[in-house]
Amino acid sequence: MSTRSSRKAARLMLSPSVIVLLVWMIVPLAVTVWYSLLRYNLLRPERTGFIWFRNYTNFVASPAFLSSIVNTLILVVGVLVITVVLGILIALLIDRPIWGQGIVRILVISPFFIMPPVAALIWKNMFMNPTNGLFAEAAKFLGLPPFDFLGHAPLASITLMVAWQWLPFATLILLTALQSMSSEQIEAAEMDGANALNRFWFIVLPHLSRAITVVILIQTIFLLGVFAEILVTTNGGPGTASTTLTFLIYKEALLGFNAGTAAAGGVIAVILANIVAIFLMIAVGRNLDA
Amino acid sequence: MGRITLAGVTKRFGETEVIPPLDLEIADGEFVVFVGPSGCGKSTLLRLIAGLEDVSSGQVSIDGRDMTEAPPAQRGLAMVFQSYALYPHMSVRANIAFPLRMAGMDKAEQARRVEAAAEVLNLTAYLDRRPGQLSGGQRQRVAIGRAIVREPAAFLFDEPLSNLDAALRVGMRLEISELHKRLATTMVYVTHDQVEAMTMADKIVVLQAGRIEQVGSPLDLYHRPQNRFVAGFIGSPRMNFIEGPEAARHGAHVIGIRPEHVVVSQTEGPWKGRVTVTEHLGSDTYYHVHDTGLAEALTVRAPGDGMAAPGDEVWLQPDMDRIHRFDANGARI
Amino acid sequence: MARAVSIRRKSLNTFWAWLVALILFFPILWTVLTSFKPEAQAVASPPLFVDFDWTLQNYRDVQAQRAYFGYFWNSVVIALGSTGLGVLIGIPAAWSMAFVPGRHTRDLLMWMLSTKMMPAVGVLVPIYLIFRDLGLLDTRTGLVVVVMLMNLPIIIWMLYTYFKEIPGEILEAARMDGATLGKEILYVLTPMAVPGIASTLLLNIILAWNEAFWTLNLAVVKAAPLSKFISGFSSPEGLFYAKLSAASTMAIAPILILGWFSQKQLVRGLTFGAVK
Secondary structure (H helix, E strand, C coil), X not given: CCCHHHHHHHHHHHHHHHHHHHHHHHHHHHHHHHHHCECCCCCCCCCCCECCCHHHHHHHHCHHHXXXXXXXXXXXXXXXXXXXXXXXXXXXXXXXXXXXXXXXXXXXXXXXXXXXXXXXXXXXXXXXXXXXXXXXXXXXXXXXXXXXXXHHCHHHHHHHHHHHHHHHHHHHHHHHHHHCCCHHHHHHHHHXXXXXXXXXXXXXXXXXXXXXXXXXXHHHHHHCCCCXXXXXXXXXXXXXXXXXXXXXHHHHHHHCCCHHHHHHHHHHHHHHHHHHHHHHHHHHHHHCCC | CCCEEEEEEEEEECCEEEEEEEEEEECCCCEEEEECCCCCCHHHHHXXXXXXXXXXXXXEEECCEECCCCCHHHHCEEEECCCCCCCCCCCHHHHHHHXXXXXXXXXXXXXXXXXXXXXXXXXXXXXXXXXXXXXXHHHHHHHHHHHHCCCCCEEEEECCCCCCCHHHHHHHXXXXXXXXXXXXXXXXXXXXXXXXXXXXXXXXXXXXXCEEEEEECHHHHHHCCCEHHXXXXXXXXXXXXXXXXXXXXXXXXXXXXCHHHEEEECCCCCEEEEEEEEEECCCEEEEEEECCCCCCCEEEEEECCCCCCCCCEEEEEECHHHCEEECCCCEEC | CCCCCCHHHHHHHHHHHHHHHHHHHHHHHHHHHHCCCCHHHHCCCCCCCCCCCCCCHHHHHHHHHHCHHHHHHHHHHHHHHHHHHHHHHHHHHHHHHHHCCCCCHHHHHHHHHHHHHCCHHHHHHHHHHHHHHHCCCCCHHHHHHHHHXXXXXXXXXXXXXXXXXXXXXXXXXXXXXXXXHHHHHHHHHHHHCHHHHHHHXXXXXXXXXXXXXXXXXXXXXXXXXXXXXXXXXXXXXXXXHHHHHHHHHHHHHHHHHHHHHHHHHHHHHHCCCCCC
8 A cells, every 4th residue: 555645655754753863873973983082071171182092992991891891791691591581480370370360460560660770779778788678687587697789799789680670571571472372282282292391391482482582682672771770779889890881981971071981982882782783683673573 | 427547557566567558448337347366466456546556657537537646535436445444443423424524524414424325225223333343244334335425436346245254245246236226336346256247247357467358248258258368267167178189170279168068968979078076056066077088177067966976977068159269379269 | 271270279379479479579568668667667677567657757758858749740741741752753653664664664663673772871971962052951851852762762663563453454445535644644543543552652651750861860950850869869868768768659659550550561562562
């Protein structure tokens, strides 16, 4: 159903969205690339000049850079693994006949709706705090010394918080995928003599593969930008123990006022994100029915 | 008025030409059926007339006015879609009134016309229901109602009966024919079902690969198919085709004979074969005859219950006046 | 067909499912409970679950200290404004891609999604400076625009997948019936897509409400939404557990309730129809 006039109308109606997104993507990126080649400190605006790639070499050479990449990877992969594995298990559990499934669903999905800084503050103060937190209370009850989660395992603690927020999302998607599975398939496998483990491995898991790839795609989009959780808990510390790439650039820009270096970091982040994006789009894109 | 003229109309989708240059004249008040196998371009042709697709070149005119560039709304045509395309969120009344509302007609006149259409189509009792609450046949009627209220220059039907079950299909076929008699408005009807084409049309347009194979009245096509394709497409069961020496004997590359134009005998006839399958329809019996040495299998019709059984040897007597002869290109000789 | 399951089996399943659900929900429950405790009992050891002196004092304190409603109102404006604006420019775009697909429609959709992967921090400095120069820092207008741009790809994707399910023939019928493009969208497409548009609105309001990068970095006081409000409780104020809990409850309650209503559409919405 397309005529010249409808195609023209389509182009016209598509253009506002395309234009604003294009501007939103290109203008700041161009400015970032430009700044990244300049000597540019917000506190000393009089010192300017074109310095080619020195911002990049400075940014990459700083010891924080490599660790921030590693930290980002640990955070993203850690959350993905936790949410997908636990998500499958919980989805299998809820999918079985139970009383009050509706309420269980609502309870399980709730953490997804919690604003990131709120989630982080709750975990930081009321659970992980080494003197008054509930975990410390639990340790006391068991006769163990309290553990300073954010002090001694900052990255793992943040990973846990973020996983708590995203587990509901993964669970709900996997649950929906499970429910779309025909019981005849399972019954056929049963007739063919497959035991529960075989049925899960050969029938259920392949059926879930599409949902799993979608979970990975969507979560990665959001996880690469995790920010508030770090800001309100550890501020990237101690040292750089919980500084991700996002947070490193933020520190450089708004705490160090070094716009040039931050811009260089931004360009690097954009390039890395694009590599991940291309990879994901190829791997997962065909699972979205465009 | 509803005279539709296509002059040199073509349609390309990218590189593929789905309709090579095509001319067609549809007279006012005519019931024209486009028929052909799926993918023959019949629906595309209808959509070109409707204005839902652009022609790639050529001209579409309605009542002598060039409508090639006109949007669908301005062509004065109404269309009934295969899926009925009813507005699910509107009542039957609002569905039928929608084209009038779009035309800015006043409320009282809208109501009057909707009532009148509902009367004609036996929908009065359902006016306040939603399409989702109706049966397939009723939905079909609503779609027709939506088309007739506008008093269009012509109606376009895109396989309107293909979603109905067999019994309903026969009934709706009659209703549409009656509607055509009463309104005497041009109707262009697309179907892949040659029975629909034969029973409803004033004029049939047989299409294959976007090309018009033949235009003519139903009986014209039945008695004088212009080529082998039309001969094979029109008529059920299909015409038998015989190649080789038997055809050469008649001075043709291929000869065709319809199942109903062969007499089956258990004693004599020029052709002989063995019955493999019999199909009893009550009124007629169809025999599938193998081992004739003429073609893989011949289908022949015998009136009533027939008397041969599978495995029997039978003799076939074709009606020599009803043999169709075709040359190597499939054209009628 | 659901198979008959023994009561014992079902009870066992129910027990485990509820246990897991309650563990996941516990931090929220605990926060809400703590918000009603007097400050001293909030840090009691061992912890008190329900047998404490219930009070609303924390809510009053939080409101007195920080003028909750100002932040709340900013959150409402940003969430509704950005989502409304996004849907307004997203509907025509989604119509175009769903009903007049071209050779590049798929690429375009993928490109839009890929803009979501652009690390926001990568362009923080220029956006910050551009906003400063345009006088948009700490304004609701600025945040509405930025949050809209953040969510626009998701809005378009969601609308697109919902529109794709509407048969094109119905829109063609409207066209044959004499509807102009505007009327076709207004009278036929939009009413048919109401459920899809509603869940798009709902989900994006939630995402906008919880947005916590641009709101934290581009707002100071005047336009600051609840994400900023709550971040003010990071240490040392956060050690006042009861007050922190009250503030948290106030920040999350509206959207949590909205979320419960939207959870049915959440899956197909956020997976762009890939999982239904």
